[in-house]
Amino acid sequence: MKVFVTGGAGYIGSHTLVALLAAGHEVCVYDNFDNSSPVALARVRQLTNRDMAVVEADVRDNDALTRALTDFAPDAVVHFAGLKAVGESNDIPLRYYQTNVTGTMNLLAAMDAARCKRIVFSSSATVYGEAQYLPFDEEHPIAPTNPYGRTKAMAESVIGDWASATPDASAVLLRYFNPVGAHESGRIGEDPQDIPNNLMPFVAQVAVGRRAKLSIFGDDYDTRDGTGERDYIHVVDLAAAHLAALEYSARAVGCEAINVGTGQGITVKELVAAYEAACGQPIAVEIAPRRPGDVASSYAATTKAERLLNWCAALDVDDMCANSWLWQSENPMGFEGD
Numbered sequence: 012m013k014v015f016v017t018g019g020a021g022y023i024g025s026h027t028l029v030a031l032l033a034a035g036h037e038v039c040v041y042d043n044f045d046n047s048s049p050v051a052l053a054r055v056r057q058l059t060n061r062d063m064a065v066v067e068a069d070v071r072d073n074d075a076l077t078r079a080l081t082d083f084a085p086d087a088v089v090h091f092a093g094l095k096a097v098g099e100s101n102d103i104p105l106r107y108y109q110t111n112v113t114g115t116m117n118l119l120a121a122m123d124a125a126r127c128k129r130i131v132f133s134s135s136a137t138v139y140g141e142a143q144y145l146p147f148d149e150e151h152p153i154a155p156t157n158p159y160g161r162t163k164a165m166a167e168s169v170i171g172d173w174a175s176a177t178p179d180a181s182a183v184l185l186r187y188f189n190p191v192g193a194h195e196s197g198r199i200g201e202d203p204q205d206i207p208n209n210l211m212p213f214v215a216q217v218a219v220g221r222r223a224k225l226s227i228f229g230d231d232y233d234t235r236d237g238t239g240e241r242d243y244i245h246v247v248d249l250a251a252a253h254l255a256a257l258e259y260s261a262r263a264v265g266c267e268a269i270n271v272g273t274g275q276g277i278t279v280k281e282l283v284a285a286y287e288a289a290c291g292q293p294i295a296v297e298i299a300p301r302r303p304g305d306v307a308s309s310y311a312a313t314t315k316a317e318r319l320l321n322w323c324a325a326l327d328v329d330d331m332c333a334n335s336w337l338w339q340s341e342n343p344m345g346f347e348g349d
């Protein structure tokens with residue numbers, strides 16, 4: 012199958028490329044390297060011993076996108092390209108809407124021009140907002156609480172309307188919970204350009220000596236140990252979910268939103284303990300005030316993914332920490348070293 016992958020050089024994209032190439036698919040990556048490095052693609056080539064086409068361009072560039080899609084003529088698209096920092100989305104909301112919403116609209120129009128009718132989209136559990144009940148199932152009301160989340164909810168709506176209006180179209184909206192970890196080789200992984208916003212990359216940078224200590228944002232939540240509880244999903248499991256979604260999209264029409272998580276909540280303190288075991292050293296922590304906008308708990312109902320995609324997570328928190336640590340310890344400055 013020919014698969015057009017926007018944002019393929021990024022964290023989740025690069026791991027999905029490994030899975031796609033290993034399964035024998037032909038791939039074209041479309042990425043402007045806004046938050047990624049071509050080194051990641053070189054490492055993917057080394058890991059798989061397979062090549063891929065690469066177009067360096069922006070999803071906001073309608074002409075370039077249409078040209079790339081019509082030239083490649085894919086069977087399906089996986090759409091990772093986007094901006095993802097919640098805090099930053101409050102400061103530069105228009106850039107988020109242009110990239111995440113207009114970029115998605117451009118992509119669908121380019122797919123029409125290239126007569127491509129299958130898309131797998133990177134959505135986020137953040138579209139649910141505050142939990143009205145747990146676990147989050149796909150019927151939970153959509154009520155995002157920040158501009159980033161609203162761009163994802165809007166892009167979902169746009170894709171859903173496109174799928175309704177396009178005969179035989181198939182769209183899968185994958186709502187990721189908290190992707191973490193790295194490829195087991197330690198050759199690719201998450202490489203934040205700035206101070207990490209997310210827990211695991213921050214812990215990894217403390218472990219490797221790039222940061223002095225982790226601030227735990229609140230220990231007075233209504234959870235087992237008072238710290239926030241999340242559904243961490245290994246990025247290699249997440250990559251496999253994309254292949255399952257692509258297979259599903261070949262046999263289904265319409266638009267489905269599907270959670271991608273393990274269904275298990277892990278607290279901040281539990282994750283730190285697992286990381287300490289993986290890296291064999293203590294992680295310095297301090298208790299800090301709650302981070303505005305954070306919720307106590309978030310975890311997925313996973314039955315829809317099992318039913319429709321025949322997919323469930325295989326890797327656990329120890330795998331997540333061990334693989335993250337291998338990546339971080341062998342690449343302390345990320346891809347910058349190459």
Ligand code: NAD
Nearest residue numbers: 018021022023043044045046047069070092093095133135
């Ligand atoms: P990432 O930043 O590593 O990857 C995004 C890729 O898109 C990067 O390679 C970047 O260069 C590219 N990109 C950004 N703007 C672009 C533009 N205008 N044109 C072309 N390419 C552009 O992020 P990731 O963690 O791999 O996330 C991938 C997708 O999954 C994003 O859409 C993100 O919103 C979504 N998502 C991520 C998480 C998470 O915690 N990592 C959770 C839920 C959903």
Ligand code: WQD
Nearest residue numbers: 097135137189208209210213226227228239240241279305
């Ligand atoms: C996890 C837990 C923090 C950092 C975010 C986005 C969401 C999605 C995934 C894209 C929480 C605590 C964190 C730190 C800490 N991204 N924490 N100290 O907030 O669940 O989700 O990333 O779609 O949209 O909101 O993930 O990794 O930031 O936080 O104590 O330095 O770790 O309070 O309990 P979150 P996270």
